[in-house]
Amino acid sequence: xxxxxxxxxxxxxxxxxxxxxxxxxxxxxxxxxxxxxxxxxxxxxxxxxxxxxxxxxxxxxxxxxxxxxxxxxxxxxxxxxxxxxxxxxxxxxxxxxxxxxxxxxxxxxxxxxxxxxxxxxxxxxxxxxxxxxxxxxxxxxxxxxxxxxxxxxxxxxxxxxxxxxxxxxxxxxxxxxxxxxxxxxxxxxxxxxxxxxxxxxxxxxxxxxxxxxxxxxxxxxxxxxxxxxxxxxxxxxxxxxxxxxxxxxxxxxxxxxxxxxxxxx
Amino acid sequence: xxxxxxxxxxxxxxxxxxxxxxxxxxxxxxxxxxxxxxxxxxxxxxxxxxxxxxxxxxxxxxxxxxxxxxxxxxxxxxxxxxxxxxxxxxxxxxxxxxxxxxxxxxxxxxxxxxxxxxxxxxxxxxxxxxxxxxxxxxxxxxxxxxxxxxxxxxxxxxxxxxxxxxxxxxxxxxxxxxxxxxxxxxxxxxxxxxxxxxxxxxxxxxxxxxxxxxxxxxxxxxxxxxx
Ligand SMILES: Nc1ncnc2c1ncn2[C@@H]1O[C@H](COP(=O)(O)OP(=O)(O)OP(=O)(O)O)[C@@H](O)[C@H]1O
Ligand SMILES: [Mg+2]
Numbered sequence: 001x002x003x004x005x006x007x008x009x010x011x012x013x014x015x016x017x018x019x020x021x022x023x024x025x026x027x028x029x030x031x032x033x034x035x036x037x038x039x040x041x042x043x044x045x046x047x048x049x050x051x052x053x054x055x056x057x058x059x060x061x062x063x064x065x066x067x068x069x070x071x072x073x074x075x076x077x078x079x080x081x082x083x084x085x086x087x088x089x090x091x092x093x094x095x096x097x098x099x100x101x102x103x104x105x106x107x108x109x110x111x112x113x114x115x116x117x118x119x120x121x122x123x124x125x126x127x128x129x130x131x132x133x134x135x136x137x138x139x140x141x142x143x144x145x146x147x148x149x150x151x152x153x154x155x156x157x158x159x160x161x162x163x164x165x166x167x168x169x170x171x172x173x174x175x176x177x178x179x180x181x182x183x184x185x186x187x188x189x190x191x192x193x194x195x196x197x198x199x200x201x202x203x204x205x206x207x208x209x210x211x212x213x214x215x216x217x218x219x220x221x222x223x224x225x226x227x228x229x230x231x232x233x234x235x236x237x238x239x240x241x242x243x244x245x246x247x248x249x250x251x252x253x254x255x256x257x258x259x260x261x262x263x264x265x
Numbered sequence: 266x267x268x269x270x271x272x273x274x275x276x277x278x279x280x281x282x283x284x285x286x287x288x289x290x291x292x293x294x295x296x297x298x299x300x301x302x303x304x305x306x307x308x309x310x311x312x313x314x315x316x317x318x319x320x321x322x323x324x325x326x327x328x329x330x331x332x333x334x335x336x337x338x339x340x341x342x343x344x345x346x347x348x349x350x351x352x353x354x355x356x357x358x359x360x361x362x363x364x365x366x367x368x369x370x371x372x373x374x375x376x377x378x379x380x381x382x383x384x385x386x387x388x389x390x391x392x393x394x395x396x397x398x399x400x401x402x403x404x405x406x407x408x409x410x411x412x413x414x415x416x417x418x419x420x421x422x423x424x425x426x427x428x429x430x431x432x433x434x435x436x437x438x439x440x441x442x443x444x445x446x447x448x449x450x451x452x453x454x455x456x457x458x459x460x461x462x463x464x465x466x467x468x469x470x471x472x473x474x475x476x477x478x479x480x481x482x483x484x485x486x487x488x489x490x491x492x
Contacts, residue, residue, distance in 0.1 A: 100326065130326050151395045151414045158394030159325055162351075162358050194412060194430075196392065 005107055005117040006238065007040075007136035008171075011152030013123030015144045016173040019209060020231070021120040022050040023220040027235035029084035030220070033115040036075065036085045038106075040132035041122040042098055045089035052079060052216020053086055062090040065102045071109055080221070085114075096127060100134035107135035116238070125159060133165055140200060142171040145186040154195055169200040171234065176205040201234035202245055203227050273298050278365065281313030281343070288319050295331060302338055315344035315365045323352040328359055360416075362400040386421070393417070393431065402438075413453055419443075428471070432456075441478050450474035450486055460484040 008017045008024075018041070025037045038061065039047035048054045059074040064087070071087075078084035087106075090097065103119075110117050121132030133139055139160050143153035153170070160166045172188050179185035188202050206227035212219040219228040220235075233243045273294070274285040286294045302309045314335065323345075332342045344362035347353050353363045385403035395414025399405060404421035415431035417423055422444050423435045429447035434456040436443030441458040449471035455462045457477065462484040476486040 125325075126329065130329070147413075151412075154394045154412050154414065155396035158358055158397060161394075162354055163325055196410075 001115070002111045003036075003114045003117050004238070005111070005119070005135050005137045006140060007119040007121055007133050007138075008140045008142055009121035009129060009132060009156060010123060010142045010149070011125065011156040012143070012149045015149050016142055016171075016203070017123075018047050018050055018120050019213060019218075020140070020142050020171060020173065020203075020234075021118050022047060022213075022218040023228070023231035024235050024238070025051075025084055025086075025116075025118050026078075026081065026218045026220040027232045028116050028118075028238070029078070029081040031232075031235060031239075032083075033239070034083045034113070035116045035118065036087060036110050036114050037118040037120065038087045039089035040098075040103075040119050040128060042089045042128060042131075043091070043094050044122065045091050047120050048076075048086060048088045049216065050213045050218060051086055053088075054216070057088050060088045060090040061106070062093045062097045064106060065098060071106070080217075098131050100131055103131050103134045125156060129156075133160065133163070136165060139165050139168045140171055141168045141195075141197070142173050143191065143195075144174045145172060145176075145180070145188070145191055147186070150186065150191055150194060157195060157197055167197060169198045170195060171201045171203065172199070173203045174205045175202055199245070200237050201230055203230040203234075273301060278315065281315060282309075283315045283317060283365065285317040286319060286321070288321060291321055291323065291327060294321075295327075295334075299334060299338075302335075302340065306338065310339040312340050314340050314342050315346065315362075316342060317346040318349075318352060320348040321352060322349045323347070323355055325355055325358065328352075328355050328361075332359070357397050357399055358394075360396055360398040362398070364400060364402055387419075392427070395431075411447075411452075422446075443477075445476040446473065446489070448473050450476065455484060455486075457484055462486075 008020050010017050021037055025035050029035045037047060039045050048057060053076050056076050059069040061074065063069045064071050064074045074087050075085040076088065107117055119132050119136065122128035141153050141156055143149045157168050160168050172191055175188060176185055180187045192199055204226050206225055208222060208225040209219050209227050212222060219225045220231045222228045236243045276283045284298065286298065328345065335342050342361065344365050345352065345356035346363060346365060356363050386406050387401045387403065388406045389399065390408045392409040393399065393407060393411045393415040395412055397415045400418045402420045405417050405419040406424045408426045410427040411417065411425055411429045411431040411433065413430045418434045418437045420436065420438045420440065423433050425447035428449040429452050431452060432454045433445050433452060435445045436458040439458050443457050445455055445457065451468065453464055455476055460478055460483065473489040474486045475489050476484060479485045
């Protein structure tokens with residue numbers, strides 16, 4: 001079966017795109033899939049750091065596109081998972097060195113040999129974002145339960161619909177059930193109510209995410225971490241399994257929370 | 266003023282330039298137009314540009330590229346007019362206007378709504394997501410939600426069969442009789458003519474409401490009831 005090509009994007013920066021790509025890649029590869037992830041954030045690469053592969057980079061995606069090396073030469077094999085590869089971004093080039101048709105060509109060469117191609121998108125809706133979604137069969141939009149992040153996610157979902165890349169599926173990242181309970185954070189239902197798209201995962205706020213990212217060993221390796229479990233669940237859903245969602249109850253109405261968040265109470 | 270290139274026509278509007286392209290291949294037109302700009306940089310620099318692209322089908326990629334290339338040349342693209350619904354949709358997503366009124370100097374502002382006739386409405390059967398801007402010289406009817414971050418600016422009335430949580434400006438050319446109705450009226454901001462109201466109180470169990478300017482000249486919303 002040809003690969004599923006999946007792009008993770010968000011609109012707003014810093015909501016967890018790179019974290020999600022690294023963890024989904026680890027979770028899928030631990031589960032027997034052949035996975036390639038592509039860092040599409042040209043000029044600000046960091047997927048390699050989170051995967052702990054920084055010091056193995058020789059060639060990058062721009063080298064492949066400009067013909068300085070073969071595709072296989074730019075694919076770095078993971079230290080622990082032999083079926084997981086990374087194609088790193090170029091650190092010193094700008095996003096205009098890559099075009100949407102370059103991405104299509106590159107991904108086409110991977111489709112027959114792997115099960116999943118995961119693409120990390122830069123923030124925003126400019127050139128880098130358009131490169132990242134060009135080859136996607138499916139787009140996962142990730143957001144935090146914050147008003148501004150949700151608004152940017154909404155904008156990106158609208159653009160994806162217009163580009164026939166929809167329907168997007170949604171990951172809500174960094175949900176803090178205690179804050180939701182106190183009506184100090186939007187709940188998953190509030191976010192879904194606005195965005196009206198399919199939910200594919202809710203990842204709780206978890207300090208292990210930061211600790212393990214710094215170590216270069218994504219949290220999906222850690223059987224005890226809640227966030228790791230959430231990413232493993234998303235990976236199973238990507239393979240078509242039905243996995244129940246983490247039960248994070250919320251109390252109070254949306255408007256109570258919005259009013260409190262807006263300081264209008 | 267008329268352009269020198271046979272494909273491209275350039276006219277002066279009151280508040281900028283209107284450039285009309287035709288249905289020849291997009292890349293050819295884009296390159297020809299940019300070449301023309303580069304040949305007369307002083308004429309174009311600082312211009313507000315409305316672009317009529319005939320029935321070209323343009324996606325976000327193409328419009329964003331063009332907008333970037335124009336902005337590098339000091340030109341701000343604010344409107345894209347098209348016969349293609351896809352292109353219109355793309356322009357709206359990018360927050361560009363899709364209609365330009367071409368007022369002649371002798372036309373007074375008050376006439377614009379009446380000129381169109383009371384029947385002219387734009388009907389949108391979808392949810393307007395954040396970043397979308399709809400500008401229309403008549404009434405606007407939305408069958409769907411208007412999300413926070415989306416904007417509608419209409420010279421006539423605005424009716425939302427859904428939740429209104431974005432910004433709506435009705436009677437944008439000064440018509441104080443314009444109204445705004447929604448099944449759930451919880452906007453970030455409402456405007457009618459020159460009156461502005463910030464975030465109406467959100468309701469737990471929304472009922473249809475209608476907002477208008479009352480006898481005291483203030484913007485006010487009241488529940489709709491039959492009869
Ligand atoms: N579930 C989580 N719990 C705690 N911290 C998290 C979680 N998810 C992400 N983070 C942290 O948030 C920060 C931003 O994450 P990340 O770099 O993945 O975001 P991004 O969307 O890729 O950012 P950019 O837009 O800059 O590319 C990182 O420090 C990461 O460790
Ligand atoms: Mg990132």
